[in-house]
Structures are given as C-alpha cells and as structure tokens.
Amino acid sequence: MRIARLLFYGLAVVPAITAHDHHGGESKIPEGKTVSAEPLGTIMWIHIFIQMLAYGVVFPIGMIFGIGKSRWHVPTQILGTALAIASFFLGHAHTDREYTLNNVHASFAWILQILLVAQVVLGLYLKAHWEKGRINGRLRALLRPCHSIIGKLMPILSWTQMVFGGIAALGICQGEYLGQCVAHFIMGSAFIAYGILLTIILLVGQLWIRNSGRSQEFYDSAVIAISGCINTFTEHRWGTAWVRNDWQHTAIGIIWWCAGAVGMWLSWDYYSKKPKPKRNFIPGAVLFVTGWTMSAHPQELMVSAATHAAFGFALMAAGVSRIVEIAFILKDKHSIEEGGRGWSSFQFIPIFCLYAAGFLLMGANAEQMALIDASSIDHVSYILVLLSVACIVFLFANVIIYIYDHLANATEQNDNENSKNNSQGHVEEGEYELHGLISEDNYDDDPDESKPMLNGEEGGSSFEGSRAGRVG
16 A cells, blocks of 8 residues: 555656646646636547546456457457547547646556557467467567456556546645545545455355455455554654544554454464364454544534545445344355355445445545535535445446356356367267357467466366356
C-alpha cells in the first residue's frame, strides 16, 4: 500500500498551472484551481464513455477470452484497441472545460498507451507463430509471459486511470486535500478488490482454498496485519501536531495488526495430532470495528456525515454477515458442499457489502462532499447513485467469472473427449475436422494459459465438482 501511495503522490503532483495547447490564448483556469468553470462538453463525455467501455468492459472480457483460449480473444482485443485509440484522440480534441497541463490523468494516459502498444505488438508476434530457429524460440519464450502479465495488469491499470480521470475532471485532490484523497481512493479500491477476490473464491476458488492448506481467514488476517503495520506509521505525518483524525486512523492501524496476528493464530488447530486449517471470526470482526469507527468519524458537512455513516454501516454489515456465514451457514467448513462448488444466497451478502463500502468510501472525500453540498443533490440520492454503481460492478464481476468458468469447463470437456477417443483407439469420421470449429479452445498462443487459474486436487480444476451437474 505504501508503494501505491507513493505512486499516487508522484503522479498527483502537477506543475504550475498551464492550459492545454488546444485551448489557445490566455488560460481560463482560476488561480489556485486545476480546471476552468466550463461544463463538460459533448466530446469529453464521448471520450469518457468510450474509454470506460474499452478499458472497463472490452479489455477485461478480452483478457478472460485469452486465459480461456477462446477464438474471440483476438477480435475482442482489436475492438478494444480501436476504441481506446479513437477515444485517446477525442480526449485531446475537446474545446470545453480547460485542464492543467500534465495533470495526473494525462500523465498516466501515456503510460497506459505505451503498454497498450506493447501488448498489441507482442500479440501480433505471438499470433504469427514464428517459432523456427534458436532466436525465435528463445524470444517467444521470453515474450509470451510478458504478454500474459501485461494483459492481466491492464484491468488494474485501467481502474487506476479511470479514478485519475474523475480526479482530473473534477479538479480535486490538490494541495492540502491530497492526503485524504489518497486515503479514500486507495482504501475504497482495496475494499472493492477484496469483494472481487471473495467473489472469485466463492464461485470458482473453494477447492483451491481447501487444497492450499490454509483457511480463507489466514490469508485475510495476514493482509490485515500487514496493512495495519503500514497504517500505524503512515497515517500521521510525524513531526507535526496530532489531531483527532490522526489518532483514529493510527488506532485503526494498531488494532488491524493486533487482530490480524490473532486471526493468523486461530487459523490453525494446533491441538490436534494432524493440524488442519480452521475458520475464525477475526476478519469479520475487524470489518465491523472499522465500519463502526468510520461511521463515527467527525465531519463538517451533513452530506459527508451521512455518506460516512452509510459506508460504516455497509462495512459493519459485511463484518457481521461474514461471521454469520462462517459460524452458522458453513458451520466452520470451507464450503457448503464437499465438491467445493455450492454456495448459499446468504454468502453474497458480505461480498456485496464490500463493493458498496468501497464505492461509498471513494465518494466521501472532502472535496466531493463539498461539491455535492453545493449542488441540488441530496445525500440520499447521492448514496443511491454510489450503490447503483456498486451493483453494476458486482454484476460485471459475476459475468466475467461466469465467462471464465464456461471456457474452463469447455476446455476440460474437450480434453476428456480427446482422451476418451484415444483410449478407445478410434475417432468418428470428420471429428478432427469439426473439432477446431466448434471448440472454444482455438487460440493457441500460450498453452500454459489453457490451464484453469485455480486448480483442484491432483491437477483437476476447481470446476470439476460442478461439471457433472451441468453437463451430465
């Protein structure tokens, strides 16, 4: 988290106020501000929506197609690249609101574009299948993991750029507001990432958790403890006077690493002859206490107090429902079914609450609260909008996981059919000719990526427990 903070600080420090070249003439940006007073124009809105479509929807789906070896990987990535390039130029063609030169969004855009170009070049090289010769063989072995790693990093980098885009458009997170803005956006994103991770674990990763030899609470508690150690020494600017919020943030860091240590200890049954992973309540309790603390955080504006309270309630609900899930729904087991593929509707409650808490926290920084307070939007409407966004992201995460699940099952079924045919010693007439057309496993740049991300026992995938119910 400290690295993320340093990156955010470094990119958010902008040079002296200078207008974009395309505006021409004297800058319309007021002194001490980073944007002019004009509203967002049509071209800028088109830029925003196309970039969100390309980086927020098309590229993540293309990434999943690539992992699942689908024939749709290349067309999807081509579509995303075309949208991204067109929108990139639209972002430099607007004539409405004026922004400072080299703001955080514009600076990070060049990094993203360079990675996008590199990803396209690598993809074209791998698709060409230049494998002959020692040089091509070694180069391909080197570039293949680079293409895979960049592809998997793109959703994270895209999310970062979308956050930077909101910051640049509103002209916030400057000067004395930078620190609290960093805290809100990083911690809010962390809660959303936690929710996405728990969604993956619930839907396709239960066998992986069971076979890892550790309980989910061990990993959660370890991350909580590490984060608490970092926050203990970074939430207060040492050498300055302590204020009320500094005490609260630092105290949260202390209880996080203390409780995290307890959670790691309780994750093992040390009293049995054969120690085994154990479930415990600690991560849920940490979420509840953190939510209670944030709901009582002192605020100057009514809308800010209401938004922080909603965030706190969502986090408390996540903590309580997580404890109920472990103690009463699962009864300390790792999954509701032995095969690791079943789940209860109740198990989605703590997960969705984390999505909601993350967006509520991201939308509760001081400058955004001042903008809402000065507008005609009441706090209830604003909170409902944030919850709506949480619903959309929650839906999209489930759709992405479903696509991966479907492709992984299709790959395993094809492998099993081929093994069965080979063992029988015959193949139906025309089967080889049709297999390449009907199979989703038609993108063969990286044979390693055809393996499911979360493997089960003895090399089987996490989806094996449900395949019989879905296919048989």
